[in-house]
Amino acid sequence: MKYVQPRPSSIVAALYTARDLEVDVAVLHGPSGCSFKHARLLEEDGMRVLTTSLADNEFVFGGQARLEEVIQYAEEKFSPDRMAIIGTCVSMIIGEDLQAAVDNSGISTETIAVDIHAGFTENIDGVIAALKPAAEIGWISTDELSRQQELLKAANQVERLRGAAIKEYIEPSRGDLKHLVASRLKELIEDGKKGVAILNAKKETAYMFSDALLALFESSPDADITYSANLELRGLPKVRRDSERIAADLAEKNLPFIKQGALDEYGALGEKLGAWMQSQNPDFALISGVPHAIPPEYTDGIECFSITNGPRQVAPLKSLGHEHVVVEIDLHPKTLGVRNIVESEFGAVLRSLT
Structure with missing residues (x-):
């Protein structure tokens, strides 16, 4: 159908x-x-x-x-x-x-x-x-055209397998209450649990999705959390500029992170990010942007905190076993025309708990 x-x-x-x-x-x-x-x-x-x-x-x-x-x-x-x-x-x-x-x-x-x-x-x-x-x-270049075509196929496949295109109709949802999710995240940190925080965002949406990582670091700078962001410099002209700006903002705030993938590679990074996440052996994972890119075999047994901007992405993420799913409504309009990281609703809530 x-x-x-x-x-x-x-x-x-x-x-x-x-x-x-x-x-x-x-x-x-x-x-x-x-x-x-x-x-x-x-x-x-x-x-x-x-x-x-x-x-x-x-x-x-x-x-x-x-x-x-x-x-x-x-x-x-x-x-x-x-x-x-x-x-x-x-x-x-x-x-x-x-x-x-x-x-x-x-x-x-x-x-x-x-x-x-x-x-x-x-x-x-x-x-x-x-x-x-x-x-x-x-x-x-023709090489970049070929690269983009492969990335588009990968992103499309992710949406069909685990995203909002998984079936003909998905009931939209605003996700879990942000203050409850933030409180649970803080509880794990206070209990000394080990975590990873992953930015796997699509292009300019990273201006807000990256704020979740920044808020987590600012509210718990000494926590046992390893950070990763898809901010390598590849892609079309604007995509590369956005990566540079966001990476500079994170560095200015002294957030330590490793770069894994580029902002246009979000759909093709699932296996790589999943394998890396498992190598870290975390108790919990915060995944911001396109969490469903990571296959479920890599998140099994890890308490997942997922941040999306798609109301129709909540049910698919829950079906993958992600315990906590929050939605940043109107994220996309808020990230157009900006040149620095934009505070997210979840980030604001997380900061308010410190």
């Missing part, structure tokens, strides 16, 4: 990928309301998002001339270094040629055409649709 719950959009995935490629202006070729929320949020992150605002008459007669007009406007208005023209369901249905519009517009700005719509089963199709022309124009 196909999903009956909402799933991420491939159009939105293409927009976020354009952002990660340091595109200055993205033009959505479709109705003004298409991907409205995410387009507005991405403007908070520094990328201008324009729309051709196609209306019903253009649904019938086409909007190629309108697209060329908006492309020319974008160059004249913003003088961008890079642009991306991104398709929608409407432009696909009426058969618009995005690359032809770029060529005919006469612009000099480096621009990619991303033929995409929201009818794909998986949102990773939007990422790949943006990366392929980026590789063709030389924004990324």
Whole structure:
């Protein structure tokens, strides 16, 4: 059976990928309301998002001339270094040629055409649709394109095996009460138990997910806890910059951690992080970001404290045996456009117990 719950959009995935490629202006070729929320949020992150605002008459007669007009406007208005023209369901249905519009517009700005719509089963199709022309124009190497494709497959597999895509419908949940979870965590620390704290976060979400580790360290600096973070410098331009900033913030706070993996490798790190966690032989584990990337055979017998931003991720994590699951609601909007670690609700609660 196909999903009956909402799933991420491939159009939105293409927009976020354009952002990660340091595109200055993205033009959505479709109705003004298409991907409205995410387009507005991405403007908070520094990328201008324009729309051709196609209306019903253009649904019938086409909007190629309108697209060329908006492309020319974008160059004249913003003088961008890079642009991306991104398709929608409407432009696909009426058969618009995005690359032809770029060529005919006469612009000099480096621009990619991303033929995409929201009818794909998986949102990773939007990422790949943006990366392929980026590789063709030389924004990324062919090796990086191959790397990204493998990482996307791994992330997709994790969601299908242990994530929110595990079945057609999952009841959303706000998770466990944060003050109760924080109290139990402090109780274990006060009893002298050994722990690990793992950041395995996706891209910019790490600006808040890393705060859980920071709050744990600040509230219990002498505890027997080993810290790990996926902050190695690999990936698309913005992803690397985010890694540098977050690592610098943690270092400034004197948090000792080892780097394991990069911010775009969250879906492929499960086996590595699981084996490392077992080698530490901890009594408990705090896992922030994408906890379900770690296969259950590695968490068996360890009291797990998992932090996610997905209400539909709570039930799958509980089914994996994670005793404590907390949800950081609205995490994603709060991590767009930021340049330093953002305090999380769980982090604030944990600090309040000291």
